[in-house]
Amino acid sequence: MKALQITQYGDIDSSLAFQELDVLEPGAGEVLIKIHAAAINPVDLMVMRGDLKAVKKLNLPVGIGRDLSGEVVSVGSGVSKYQIGDAVFARVGEDHVGTVAQCLVVDASHLAKKPENLSHEESASVPLVGLTSYQALIQVAGLKKGEKVLIHAGSGGIGSVAIQLAKAYGAYVITTTSSDNVEWVRKLGADQVIDYKKENYLELLSGIDVVYDTLGNQYTKEAFKVLKQGGRVVSIAGVLDPQSARELGINWLLRKLIRLRSGPILKLAKQKNALYRMVIMQPNGDQLLELAALYQDKILSPVIDKIYPFEQSIAAFSHLNTKRAKGKVVISVGGST
Structure with a gap:
């Protein structure tokens, strides 16, 4: 073959x-x-x-x-x-x-x-984008009906699924994208679309329940500026946190280094009494079957x-x-x- x-x-x-x-x-x-x-x-x-x-x-x-x-x-x-x-x-x-x-x-x-x-x-x-967003938003963040969620890069493979999934669970969805994609991501279900070429999301947002960090770097730190007290930041591009490292079976020496590297982010999370988790997607047939039902019922679209x-x-x-x-x-x- x-x-x-x-x-x-x-x-x-x-x-x-x-x-x-x-x-x-x-x-x-x-x-x-x-x-x-x-x-x-x-x-x-x-x-x-x-x-x-x-x-x-x-x-x-x-x-x-x-x-x-x-x-x-x-x-x-x-x-x-x-x-x-x-x-x-x-x-x-x-x-x-x-x-x-x-x-x-x-x-x-x-x-x-x-x-x-x-x-x-x-x-x-x-599968990959669906499971990633399911595990981040539903399994780890525990996104609830009526909560505000910020999803960066709404027009990408991850973002386009995350917007739909968050709406399916009844959240108020805010996303960032470029000028060319504003109307497109709005049709996916986004309630508020921020054109990052014309607007600064940090000046527009506050009190966010969940930030889905798909970009990493400065966006991981900036998440806590718009997050409400007790909110949740779930990242697929930021720094690995000690709990996720432990769940992945990483040895104790590397976990010590991870704790040091994640220190600044964990400090920001502590100041907001917030959850911070780095989500590394794991294959899961049972969760994929749940997603399949949402596509079968046309709640989600590829x-x-x-x-x-x-x-x-x-x-x-x-x-x-x-x-x-x-x-x-x-x-x-x-x-x-």
């Missing part, structure tokens, strides 16, 4: 190449998927460039891509939830990365049956910027790298249903 792989660390043109690989048999608790579509994400580019080598150095060549939608081809021992022919989607675990391929073995616990009303391309656009054919996968990564995509960039690997 054919798969796109990272052959060396570097830029897109020098690092990515198609390879012919053997099709693996699923082991215990695993499922072999015929992939119909894969979505790509900024984290894929970070891994390709070597930005995360300090966390995990790859034994190259390796696959690329973490989102898929496809069809069950065979199941390993101990798998009873899925049968051959089932249409499924997933954000695969880090041990099974490589969704830009014709087939892939994945952990069955990371799968969910795809929404029947979505194509494979639409379904592939959901947001796709562009779909590329499999043979143009490298061009898809180049487009993602422009950082101008409105929604997700998807690769169509096979026929959709």
Whole structure:
């Protein structure tokens, strides 16, 4: 079978190449998927460039891509939830990365049956961004009906899903975006849209219940300027906090360094009697099934910027790298249903 792989660390043109690989048999608790579509994400580019080598150095060549939608081809021992022919989607675990391929073995616990009303391309656009925002806003922040939530970068892959999810849970949604996307994100459900090219959100906002920090750097610190006393800041781009480090199983020595690095942010949180958590998304088939129901009931809608054919996968990564995509960039690997 054919798969796109990272052959060396570097830029897109020098690092990515198609390879012919053997099709693996699923082991215990695993499922072999015929992939119909894969979505790509900024984290894929970070891994390709070597930005995360300090966390995990790859034994190259390796696959690329973490989102898929496809069809069950065979199941390993101990798998009873899925049968051959089932249409499924997933954000695969880090041990099974490589969704830009014709087939892939994945952990069955990371799968969910795809929404029947979505194509494979639409379904592939959901898992990573959907689970990330679900775990940040619902699981960690505990977003409630009527609360005010600030979501930065509303037109991106994460933001476009987060706006819809927050509205589905009854929140008052505020988002930031550029002038070109103001009306577009308002149609996604945002109650208040701040054009960062013309307005300073710090001068307009206060008393926010939840800040969803998708940008990091100064935005993480600025979150506490608009947050109300006792509010919550959940970040996917800021500094790792000690509790999240402990839950990830990071050793005690690194946790000490993390505590030192996160000190300034934790101090700001203490001054506001606020929660600060860095959310690192974990694959979760049960949560994905909850999201699937929201898409099935048309409470949420997939947001796709562009779909590329499999043979143009490298061009898809180049487009993602422009950082101008409105929604997700998807690769169509096979026929959709």
